[in-house]
Amino acid sequence: MTCRHYWNPTDTGFECADCGATTHACHTCQRPADTANEACTRCVNRYHQTLADIDHALAHPMAPILHLKATRYDTTTRGGGDSMPFGIGQELEDPEVLAAQLSGTKRTVLELTRNPKTLGDALKNWADMWAEEHGHTVTGNPTDYLRTMTIWATNNPETSAWHDHWEEIRHIRKRLWHLVGLNPQYEPTPCVYCGSTLKREWTANGLTDQIICTGRDCERRIYKDEEELARLNRTYIKLAPNKVPDAHLTREEIRTVYPKLKRNTLNVWIKRGHIKPADQNERGQDLYRLDDITQRLREA
Ligand SMILES: [Zn+2]
Numbered sequence: 001m002t003c004r005h006y007w008n009p010t011d012t013g014f015e016c017a018d019c020g021a022t023t024h025a026c027h028t029c030q031r032p033a034d035t036a037n038e039a040c041t042r043c044v045n046r047y048h049q050t051l052a053d054i055d056h057a058l059a060h061p062m063a064p065i066l067h068l069k070a071t072r073y074d075t076t077t078r079g080g081g082d083s084m085p086f087g088i089g090q091e092l093e094d095p096e097v098l099a100a101q102l103s104g105t106k107r108t109v110l111e112l113t114r115n116p117k118t119l120g121d122a123l124k125n126w127a128d129m130w131a132e133e134h135g136h137t138v139t140g141n142p143t144d145y146l147r148t149m150t151i152w153a154t155n156n157p158e159t160s161a162w163h164d165h166w167e168e169i170r171h172i173r174k175r176l177w178h179l180v181g182l183n184p185q186y187e188p189t190p191c192v193y194c195g196s197t198l199k200r201e202w203t204a205n206g207l208t209d210q211i212i213c214t215g216r217d218c219e220r221r222i223y224k225d226e227e228e229l230a231r232l233n234r235t236y237i238k239l240a241p242n243k244v245p246d247a248h249l250t251r252e253e254i255r256t257v258y259p260k261l262k263r264n265t266l267n268v269w270i271k272r273g274h275i276k277p278a279d280q281n282e283r284g285q286d287l288y289r290l291d292d293i294t295q296r297l298r299e300a
């Protein structure tokens with residue numbers, strides 16, 4: 001039976017508490033490496049997934065409109081964008097605005113750029129830089145070339161500038177997904193269960209019906225669709241008087257919990273001081289304790 005290894009950190013890396021085997025730390029995630037290579041399999045896989053995500057964005061229907069297709073197939077170096085037709089959706093940036101953003105934040109050009117060409121060029125430059133080290137010429141898709149060179153690059157981090165590359169490739173992926181519109185869409189309402197942001201993902205067939213909670217510890221995580229979310233919202237609100245009696249609510253919110261309570265009745269209670277505000281929200285609206293309303297309704 002092979003040992004599953006229980007790694008303890010040592011001065012030079014890790015040692016297994018069960019079988020005494022040793023290994024080095026992955027230079028990318030610092031966890032115990034599972035092979036003799038400098039980067040662990042998990043990091044290599046993550047890198048390949050990032051490249052696959054970039055390809056996915058470049059194959060998106062929006063890619064040709066943004067002139068991103070050239071990144072994939074055109075290997076000739078072109079100067080500037082003068083040969084490009086007026087591109088719909090092509091948001092070339094104002095160099096001065098970009099410079100101001102760069103000096104105001106700790107971010108890099110790749111994190112801020114709205115110019116697809118900048119991203120395509122960065123990708124090509126990396127492929128060319130690695131190719132130069134080997135006397136290769138990149139003739140196809142730069143991501144294909146980067147993929148074939150992964151083990152060399154991770155095992156020669158200085159020559160390949162692997163750590164910078166790792167950072168940059170992830171920025172490129174993120175910006176490309178943003179430009180073609182693949183980034184998740186955030187829902188206007190928070191999660192009923194945990195209050196975290198809800199999102200829907202874009203797929204090849206458009207936006208998914210499924211709504212995902214971004215809260216890591218959320219007991220719900222996934223809503224089948226908008227209908228389910230709305231239904232659970234209503235159910236939750238009905239349970240509110242028992243579940244969260246101390247909740248502080250606005251007059252409007254009170255009427256969502258108790259739809260049969262007339263606006264006028266509530267106003268009279270407040271005016272006569274039967275119900276007193278417990279707090280104010282950031283918009284200066286009075287908030288009332290839910291249980292005070294519940295008690296008053298029982299008496300009425
Ligand atoms: Zn072991």
Ligand SMILES: [Zn+2]
Pocket residue numbers: 026027028029030031039040041042043044
């Ligand atoms: Zn790793």
Ligand SMILES: [Zn+2]
Pocket residue numbers: 191192193194195196213214215218219220221
């Ligand atoms: Zn949640």
